[in-house]
Amino acid sequence: xxxxxxxxxxxxxxxxxxxxxxxxxxxxxxxxxxxxxxxxxxxxxxxxxxxxxxxxxxxxxxxxxxxxxxxxxxxxxxxxxxxxxxxxxxxxxxxxxxxxxxxxxxxxxxxxxxxxxxxxxxxxxxxxxxxxxxxxxxxxxxxxxxxxxxxxxxxxxxxxxxxxxxxxxxx
Numbered sequence: 800x801x802x803x804x805x806x807x808x809x810x811x812x813x814x815x816x817x818x819x820x821x822x823x824x825x826x827x828x829x830x831x832x833x834x835x836x837x838x839x840x841x842x843x844x845x846x847x848x849x850x851x852x853x854x855x856x857x858x859x860x861x862x863x864x865x866x867x868x869x870x871x872x873x874x875x876x877x878x879x880x881x882x883x884x885x886x887x888x889x890x891x892x893x894x895x896x897x898x899x900x901x902x903x904x905x906x907x908x909x910x911x912x913x914x915x916x917x918x919x920x921x922x923x924x925x926x927x928x929x930x931x932x933x934x935x936x937x938x939x940x941x942x943x944x945x946x947x948x949x950x951x952x953x954x955x956x957x958x959x960x961x962x963x964x965x966x967x968x969x970x
Contacts, residue, residue: 802884802887802888803884805883805888806880806883806884807880807883808952809879809883809948809949809952809953810876810879810880810882810883811876812948812949812951812952813879813882813883813944813945813946813947813948813949813951813952814872814875814876814877814878814879814880814945814948815872815875815876815948816944816945816947816948817875817878817879817940817941817942817943817944817945817948818868818871818872818875818876818941818944819944820940820941820943820944820947821871821875821937821938821940821941821944822840822868822871822872823940824933824936824937824939824940825839825840825925825929825933825937826839826840828929828930828933828936828937829928829929831933832928832929832930832933833857833928833929834857835857835858835859836859837856837857837858837859837860837863837864838856838857838928839924839925839928839929839933840863840864840867840868840871840925841853841856841857841859841860841863841864841867842854842856842867842923842924842925842927842928843866843867843868843870843871843923843924843925844856844862844863844864844866844867844870844924845920845922845924846866846870846920846921846924847866847870848862848863848866849920850919850920850924850927853867853924854924854927854928867924871923874913874923875941875944875945878905878906878908878909878941878945879945879948881905882901882902882905882945882949883949885905886901886949890953890957892949892953893950893953893954893956893957894950895946895950898946898949898950898953899942899943899946901946901949902942902943902945902946902949903942903946905942905945906938906939906941906942906945907938909938909941910934910938914926914934925937
């Protein structure tokens with residue numbers, strides 16, 4: 800299988816889990832720290848609507864919340880593709896410890912790039928709505944989702960490959 804194709808397949812799962820897990824934490828932190836659970840995700844819509852508008856949107860709505868989640872999901876998927884491609888086809892990453900460690904490196908790089916190296920308008924935006932503690936929890940959830948997705952895909956691939964070997968051997 801083409802390495803990029805394999806990376807995109809893995810990223811579809813791991814990026815989705817990372818996106819959902821981190822969005823859930825953002826919603827919980829938003830509910831605790833802002834006027835609304837939607838406020839942090841709404842802030843991510845600054846990519847399209849600008850900070851002035853996005854950082855003031857507190858209530859859930861299609862313009863800010865849906866757009867914010869789509870941007871968030873695309874960003875998580877981007878990091879998931881890079882993560883899967885960088886890891887390649889290393890069998891040891893189908894175990895929880897190494898999968899979590901590699902996802903932690905990806906999460907740390909993502910946080911560094913997102914928050915320190917990106918032009919302000921293209922930052923996640925939610926850093927303006929929640930505390931540093933909430934940000935750590937958000938990126939932590941991203942890491943767990945990324946690792947879980949990678950594990951699921953890599954273990955399924957291992958089982959499939961093993962079944963194909965057995966079939967070829969006539970077992």
